[in-house]
Amino acid sequence: MLSKNITVYTNDPRDQQLRLTIRGHVNNFVTIKPSRVRMTGAAGDEIKSTVTVIPEEKYPFKILETKTLKEDNIKVTLDEVKEGEDTEYRVTVENLKDKRARYFDAVILKTDSDIRPEIKISVYGNIFDRPDTGSN
């Protein structure tokens, strides 16, 4: 159960702090591992990361399409994997920058679900210059 508190400070000398609580159950629609992608490496190297997307049994969905927030940072490929009777997805994210760069992007998964037509996965890129090896 999720529970969060709010403290209200007042000028009431007997009760200067009021504690309010909000709580309830939050159900998972999907499991995404990892939930965020960090693309770190030297320019020119292959920098890739794979994210596993597992629909919750209670809320099955299919991924219809993948998109990215911006055009030239990353490339995305999608594979459907059967795990027994369950279907999960592997989303492979590949860096496209061939020079030093830092970026924030996102993979957008379009689904056939009425309750979650889109799922967004944040992608952070930190591409640095290849260190000088000093070979001479």
Add this chain to the structure above:
Amino acid sequence: MKLKAISLAGILLLIAAAVCFGAEDTATEGPDAVAVEPVFEFKPVLDGDEVVHDYVIQNKGSVELEVQRVQTG
């Protein structure tokens, strides 16, 4: 993690301006803050859904109640 995923940005505080200024004999001297329902339990929601609730804080005292600060966490 579920705890982090939910958006609680929509939580609102509604302060009821029930200022009495000595109109009632039973009013406490000075401000007297009372949270009508300090605990709100919402029905099950999906990860990412927004939950909005208004809390009412009444002043049962004889002097104006001031809310000086609100802290979430």
